[in-house]
Amino acid sequence: MTGRSVLRRYLVVSFLTWLPVGLMMPVMVLLMTSRGLSLAQVGLVTTVFSAVTIALELPTGGLADVVGRRKVLALSAGFTVAALVMMAMSTTVWMFLVTGVLKGVARALSSGPATSWYVDTLHEIEGRDADLKPGLARGGAMESAALCLGVLAGGFVPLLLGPGGPILPLAEPLLRPGGPISPLAVPPLLGAVAAVVLLVVVVLAMPEPSHARRSLGGVLREVPRTVAGGLRMAVRGALLRRLMLAAAASGVALAAVELLTPGRLAELAGTAELGGAAYAVVAALGFAGSAAGSSIAPWAARAAGGSARGAAAGAVLTALSIGGLAATAGLDGVAGLASAGLAYVVMFAGLGVAGMLCLEMTHNAVTAAQRNTVTSTSSLSLQAGAGLSNLGFGALATSAGMAAAWSVAAGLVLVSALLFARMPALGARETAPVPLEAGQRPAG
Template identity: 50%
Template sequence: MMSSEAARRRYALIQFLTWLPPGLTMAPMVLLMSVRGLDIAQIGLVFAAYSAVIVVMELPTGGLADVIGRRVVLAVAAAVNVVGLVTMALADSVWPFLVASVLKGVARALSSGPAQAWYVDALHAAEGPEADLKPGLAVGATAGAVALTIGALTGGLLPLVARGDALAVPVWAAAGASVVLLVTVLWAMPETRTARGGAVRGARGRVAEVMRDVPATIVDGIRLGLTDRGLGRLLLVSIAAGVMLNGIELLTPGRLAALTGRADTASAAYAVVTALGFAANAAGSLAAPAVARLAGGSVRAAVLATIVVAGAVAALAASAGLNGRVGIVAAGVAYVLIFAGASVAELLRGELIHRRVASGRRATVMSVDSLQLQFGAMLSSVALAPLANAAGTGVAWTAAAVIVLGSALLYVRLPAPRPAFGDPLVERNSVEGHNRA
């Protein structure tokens, strides 16, 4: 059996390698499409295709991970991402970029839950169902944030020193990082059991048998979210987070372009501001367990962190009235507070979710959560962008702040978690306790 410390290290490594490719492509992606002839409407179509694929595939892929295993699904995600990134690096018109975006969306949907579900299962196997999830989840979230920070800075600087097709260089680097992820997943993620059977199936079973199990797993995950009021409220928080995150990512580049007056300097400023936010995300993830102790529990700490995020988004909205370097610095400070607070709230919310979900539904519920986040992002694109055009960026960010603040109410009087029956470890401990009584 793998030790909890070994599982924690491997989970952190996998999280780092999972988030390094999107970090590397964050800065050059839009510019690459622009220099290869796509207009803003076509670029928007490419982004919309990515979100649409995730929304459609999120639940089926989560159920698939619960049926055939986390390692298989995450390895396939890495392989698909390699193909998508190579396609993007070579694309020269809208259709190849659309294909690349679809492939990346498939990879994102496949990878949204398996690694975390694998870690929680490994920790429960090593320490039992009452094991403290916070330290390992914090290390994993920190590793992902560090990867995004390094990737964003590297992806923004590589085109300055590369020759030839400079904007494609970070994309090729991201494809290479995905290959490393594929190899690492195959080596570092031994599975001792699957959620629905208690043990890894002999040869994963026949494809037809597996696919028959997926819809049932999905229905179970959705039913759990509807019948467990506490879990349903925790999942709704993700919609507000999606509205907020997409709102600031959608509107900040234009705001910085207005402050700097040039697209290239705006891109550099955005890379720095984003890197600061990701660094704060890493620090917040590490601090989350301590914040929970100081606040007297995970629920109280999540509420306080959510209030901090709402205040920081409101400060970002207020900074829309500033000009020049003062405006850029204000945006950077707001980003630090937003991402630090959001990382604390998200990690503690994840812990609260896991304590309500049995192993057999864990990856599915993680996919439901990711789906909620994407749904919030879609709402943000539909509502906040027109609001910004009509009333200004500051008004749109103020609306996002109000939504985040309102989501803090979902934690108030959160119902106590039910025993996660369906998880063999929990059932075994419950039976043993009953027999001792």
């Protein structure tokens, strides 16, 4: 293989890895509520997903080092197929909880193997000095493209198949509104098909590069040390501790909109199918807003007088946009749809600015020996913030309304902006090396 062919395969795998997620995203909440789940129960399901992902993220990173990237990514694709088929067929909260577990396993398994495969293979072909930035940047672009196209398709397919839709006469024998097979269940099934394609591509087009593999016993011994070391660094380092809390606040913001916005848009649009289509458009624009926020992050840092101040500005913008959702929760019709869409896009732009600058500060605060562990800990913080928020916001929205839940989320994110005030100077590296066996790298 050549570097160009490796890049092409990496881009295809990156696209197919996130396409199933995009397809199921706009209908996930609506499908569960249409099957009789309350918002509190939906929050419980998503919390289970987050908990499983948190528990398995670091261990599955070690597993990829032992058995190889291709096998772990293929296993992730298999779990994705099972999860999305289960989602389409689920009719009770217990079935959706099983779906959440399967999705969490799939997400944890897919975290990192494709990128590691690309880096390992390119190093083998072009040497350790190979330029990774262009390929990794294009891989990220393919992931965003997959999410954007996936949410648009996943949102509009139920509309085409629903009452009055142009495809209904052809699909009516197979689709039963409210039953196990309904228009809202079709996007997860399409996501399962995409995951099958991913499985085939991974098995046939991702030859495993040669690399030193560790024994399973060695990995099992290292994983607890890795987890403990990452937590120790995050707790003891003043700068990293603040950045981990900021990541948790980002999880709060994401949970607030991803859990409650689909139902809000369905209420405004009049039907679940129209709500799914509206959410698809809003989510696609949100991904564009996130990309724009990341792009302008360097400018925001310069304009604000530093990365910490730029990240604080991004957090404030995020909080204000969620507050806008709360303030306009009483609007109806087009005005309500427009205000919700605008707030969603602005929120993702704010998260893009804050997230990119926090990532920069995190990498500047650690050495290469600790980089994977710390970034994995940051991901765990985000998942933890989202998981707890899904549980709390679902119950709060059920008892007090969406405006109350969004108001609480806005307040928490606004308070998180204070984390960037008088940030400790980077100076000397403030983390201690994680104990590793000779020749090993941190799992993450």
